[in-house]
Amino acid sequence: MNAFKQDHDSKGLTEKDIDLKAHFNVFKKRYWIIIVMLLLGLAGGYYLAEKNSTPSYETSTRIVVDSDGEFMKTLMVMITDPIIMEKVKDDLNLSKSSAGIANQIKVERLEDSQVILISVTDQDPAVAVQIANTTARVFKNEIVDLLEFEGVQLLSKAALNDEPINQNQTKLLILTLLGGLMAGIGLAYLLESLDGSVKNEQEVEDILGVPILGTVSNMKKKKLTKDKHEQDTQETSEDRGISLILSRKTKEAPLKRANLITYSNSTSVISDQFRTIRASIQFVTAWKKKHVFLVTSPGKGEGKSTMIANLAVSMTQQNEKILLIDANMRKPMIHRIFNLPNEEGLTNVLSNSASFLSALNQTGIGNLDILTSGSEAANPPELLGSASMNALLKEVVRHYDAILIDSPGLLESTETRVLANQCDGVVLVLNQGKTAQNKTAEAGKVLHLAHAHLMGVIMNNR
Structure with a gap:
């Protein structure tokens, strides 16, 4: 009886914590609405106070x-x-x-x-x-x-009353501020109820029926970048060598250190979050048995390229040999994140205009190799669904502990569905507060129809 009561109380506390967390997320997401309504209430209070400045x-x-x-x-x-x-x-x-x-x-x-x-x-x-x-x-x-x-x-009869009824400006301001606060909170919850995006882990698990592999906080540079003096004192000679490799001049954009946080700040909270994701993948799939993983999202702009880049770096920190392939031939990002040339890559290898070894990039970050997307392709679905792609995956899996593949949005391209069927597992990246619930459900159905194995979900921008 006592054991049952303790279990019941524990569940009650857990549900209460979840509810409090959900309310906190509403305030965190829509705090600006509450502030605006507070300011409007304050302005209204001053207006009424000024209007009633003459005593009545x-x-x-x-x-x-x-x-x-x-x-x-x-x-x-x-x-x-x-x-x-x-x-x-x-x-x-x-x-x-x-x-x-x-x-x-x-x-x-x-x-x-x-x-x-x-x-x-x-x-x-x-x-x-x-x-x-x-x-x-x-x-x-x-x-x-x-x-x-x-x-x-x-x-x-009426008697003389020399106490004005409209001179309590402080009370008026307090009332209008409270009115603005209540209106702001009400509007915030109204917008939240009308928001069809995924908001928490439980919603995702209910929609897709798969576990959350991990969550990643919003990668704002001002929150993540170490103090310059601290970075200078902690940087080793090996780090400086890697920096030289990654910062070599090309015509591409410079390394986005704020996005590749597992490299630039391996002790940060976000780096710990990627280590959690790495461990979750190990538990779910035992990836040390040489697995090929596809990382995708329902649409574009949900952070999948940033997620896969950091995950690849995190995996190499366990002294594993990792190959990262950019199969997003429509809008490739991996070469930009790592500041690599992209004249030759996957497209060229599949079209037999370049060999795998000549197109391969050694990053200098642990045992991480990268095959960029390569030159522009006119027929991405045909290339990625070809026998050459299948043969390439069978060959490289013999030389690496894991292969990570970046791809276009699942609902925006045919080739991602083809790739999903060729991989051992799929990791779906969802942008919390942005990815629509119906798009999430549709992505799950597409993967099911493609006979792909959805391992779990990474929640981004939590």
Whole structure:
């Protein structure tokens, strides 16, 4: 019984932690909406405070009406009728219009009684008293002539109230700020409910039915790059040699150190996250038995090239011999990340215009070799689905501990589906908060139809 209770409590705590984490992610993702609404609330508060800077005073008188039901409602409406207001204006010699006086008056019935409260607001407390008492008196007299009704009695006269009702600016600002905060939170949750993207690991597991291999935080350079002095003092002679290899001048873009964080900062949190992914792959597939892995995503711009580049570096840190192949012939990125030439590569090898060894790049990062995409191809699906590609994979798997293949988006190209069928396993990269749930589900169906083995998912930009 106690064991069951402990297990139940543990599950309850876990679910509570998940809920709190989900709420935190909503605030983290849409905090700017809350800030904007807070600022709007503050601006509205200042506007109302300025508008009500002139003090206003309120007083009230009470009358008793010997009636009920619909007739009572009729009498309440008639209190601010132009006929009554004109007489009030004339009696007090006011310069305001009868409509203006009526706007200063509020008539309400006290609960279900026969008592009617006539409240008047004015910038002069004495004038407010005069209008309230005169309105009650004029109404009592005129209603006799108009409706032959004598059931109105004065209960209490209005008294002078010299406390302004609109001078609590602090309270007003607090209320508008709270209103802005509540509106911001409500809008944030509304947008979150309308957002069809994948938001957490549980959603992905429910959609695809595969485990999460790991999550990778947003790779912002300002969060990841070490202090320059710290990097200089920690850099070894071997690191400097690798830097020379990676920074050699080519016509391509320079090495994106912020994206290749497993190389530039192997002690960072993100490097640990890739080590977790590496270990997950080992547990799921025992990749030391020479496996070929395809890393892809449902669409473009979801970070799969960055993921596979860092994963390849992380794998070499276990002294494994890794081959990274860029099979994205439409928009290759691997040569840019590693600052490698791309005149010869996979395209040239498959079309027999270059040998594998001549097209191969040794990075100098552990035992990591890279085969870039090569020259532009007019027929990527035919090349990647050819017997030459199949023969190449069978040959290279004999010389490497693992082969990682980068590819175009799964739902955007035919060749990725062909490649998925040729590989031992597929790793799907999803961009948290960006990749749509329906695209994720569609990617799972495509891999199933291609008879591909989906090993798991990497959640990017968590």
